[in-house]
Amino acid sequence: MSEEKKRVSAFCNDALGILDGVGIAEKISSGEISAAEAVEAAIARARSVNPVLNAIVTETFDMAREQVKKPVPGPFAGVPSFIKDIDDVKGVPTLWGSRAVPNKPAGKSSGFVKQFFSTGLVCLGKSALPEFGLTATTEPLAFGVTRNPWHTDYSTGGSSGGSAALVAAGVVPLAHGNDGGGSIRIPASCCGLVGLKPSRGRLAPIEGSQLMPVNIVYEGVLSRTVRDTATFYHGAEQYRRAPKMPEIGLVQHPGKKRLRIALFTDLPYGTPAHSESADLVRRTGALCEELGHTVREIPCPCDAQMADDFIIYWGMLAFSFRFYGRLLINRGFNRSKLEDWTINLSRLFLKKSYKAPAVIRRLRKFAGIYNGIFSTCDILLSPTLAHPVPKLGYLGPDVPFDEAFERIGNYVTFTPLQNVSGAPAISLPLGFSNSGLPMGVQFGAAFGLERELLELAFELEEARPWPIIGQ
Numbered sequence: 033m034s035e036e037k038k039r040v041s042a043f044c045n046d047a048l049g050i051l052d053g054v055g056i057a058e059k060i061s062s063g064e065i066s067a068a069e070a071v072e073a074a075i076a077r078a079r080s081v082n083p084v085l086n087a088i089v090t091e092t093f094d095m096a097r098e099q100v101k102k103p104v105p106g107p108f109a110g111v112p113s114f115i116k117d118i119d120d121v122k123g124v125p126t127l128w129g130s131r132a133v134p135n136k137p138a139g140k141s142s143g144f145v146k147q148f149f150s151t152g153l154v155c156l157g158k159s160a161l162p163e164f165g166l167t168a169t170t171e172p173l174a175f176g177v178t179r180n181p182w183h184t185d186y187s188t189g190g191s192s193g194g195s196a197a198l199v200a201a202g203v204v205p206l207a208h209g210n211d212g213g214g215s216i217r218i219p220a221s222c223c224g225l226v227g228l229k230p231s232r233g234r235l236a237p238i239e240g241s242q243l244m245p246v247n248i249v250y251e252g253v254l255s256r257t258v259r260d261t262a263t264f265y266h267g268a269e270q271y272r273r274a275p276k277m278p279e280i281g282l283v284q285h286p287g288k289k290r291l292r293i294a295l296f297t298d299l300p301y302g303t304p305a306h307s308e309s310a311d312l313v314r315r316t317g318a319l320c321e322e323l324g325h326t327v328r329e330i331p332c333p334c335d336a337q338m339a340d341d342f343i344i345y346w347g348m349l350a351f352s353f354r355f356y357g358r359l360l361i362n363r364g365f366n367r368s369k370l371e372d373w374t375i376n377l378s379r380l381f382l383k384k385s386y387k388a389p390a391v392i393r394r395l396r397k398f399a400g401i402y403n404g405i406f407s408t409c410d411i412l413l414s415p416t417l418a419h420p421v422p423k424l425g426y427l428g429p430d431v432p433f434d435e436a437f438e439r440i441g442n443y444v445t446f447t448p449l450q451n452v453s454g455a456p457a458i459s460l461p462l463g464f465s466n467s468g469l470p471m472g473v474q475f476g477a478a479f480g481l482e483r484e485l486l487e488l489a490f491e492l493e494e495a496r497p498w499p500i501i502g503q
Contacts, residue, residue: 088114108267113206115159118238168189197219200223212249286487292408309417309420344387347380406477418442460472
């Protein structure tokens with residue numbers, strides 16, 4: 033098969049065209065199209081490309097058709113979207129990407145899903161993820177691999193890989209994702225999208241996160257344009273204002289402030305990122321200087337201790353799912369059906385569980401250390417991922433645990449900083465690898481300063497627009 037035939041696009045001359053969510057909402061509001069027409073166009077697109085992408089776990093097309101008969105007012109009123117299959121939507125099963133979870137409809141929607149729907153978005157279904165979102169590719173044994181629409185031999189990243197594939201392919205303009213170690217930003221980088229991980233507490237929290245000694249999981253969206261992400265956060269604020277942090281407001285333009293940007297490309301263990309990742313970051317730094325910002329290169333602000341602590345904590349999450357799945361997820365949870373990755377990650381934690389109290393203490397302190405970095409800069413600039421997107425199977429369930437563990441440690445190294453610190457970070461699709469796959473660049477800011485990131489993102493999008501598959 034030719035390389036071109038391995039690219040999957042749902043974009044066509046229908047009611048959605050190549051518009052983003054704001055553009056579709058404007059057409060609905062003006063009466064140029066109806067919300068029902070937008071939903072039907074997205075359903076047709078899903079049916080066209082999902083047999084190849086395998087990004088949808090559960091279809092709720094009929095529910096969406098009923099929903100648009102009385103659209104919820106909001107900035108995305110009538111705009112079709114998807115919910116990642118890790119959050120509850122009333123009447124729809126939440127399967128967590130796992131064979132261990134029974135197929136039973138949820139009794140109610142989660143707090144975040146209610147906030148999501150408050151913006152007017154319409155749910156066409158649940159999107160794919162790896163088991164419990166515990167790895168950086170979407171290849172669960174329960175549902176099979178999700179393919180990258182830029183090239184179907186490659187990974188979408190994870191864990192919000194299904195949503196990323198659907199947005200990148202043009203089925204919907206934006207979709208839900210959440211992020212416990214990079215799970216919004218990783219697939220955004222792999223699929224050429226905008227992925228903002230917000231500050232801790234900015235959006236309604238994922239259910240059960242209040243039980244975590246350090247909450248590292250954040251809700252959000254993936255989109256093709258900065259204005260869709262910015263508009264979503266403004267709309268979400270109308271439903272629930274985040275306590276104890278400045279309001280983002282509606283960001284529509286680049287900011288006027290010239291920023292002090294600190295650039296780094298080394299991993300926490302001192303090794304350099306892949307040359308393609310590092311070169312893209314430095315080219316982005318040069319672009320920022322052209323735009324009037326000040327850029328200087330610094331060592332990685334995260335040391336090996338924090339990286340090791342995060343890995344142990346990540347293993348604790350796998351341990352919790354493995355041994356407390358009946359309490360945390362569903363009484364019908366069957367741990368005998370768990371994937372080897374989840375089991376072995378849990379075992380890794382068990383071997384090091386005696387370190388857990390010290391790990392938690394250090395992770396809690398890291399927020400202060402991280403925010404202290406911004407006494408001498410405004411923005412941190414780094415690769416989103418340490419190397420270009422790999423092919424499917426590189427992190428797949430058939431890879432022996434020790435090998436997969438080493439591979440993910442050399443791949444996902446930049447994104448966990450903000451999960452631990454609670455600060456926001458955004459991945460922007462500012463380049464392509466030598467293989468022709470998108471590559472993201474990550475910008476981080478101090479706690480509560482999503483507006484600063486969005487203003488910079490608008491500026492970079494104007495200066496170096498990124499393509500979509502349909503163009």
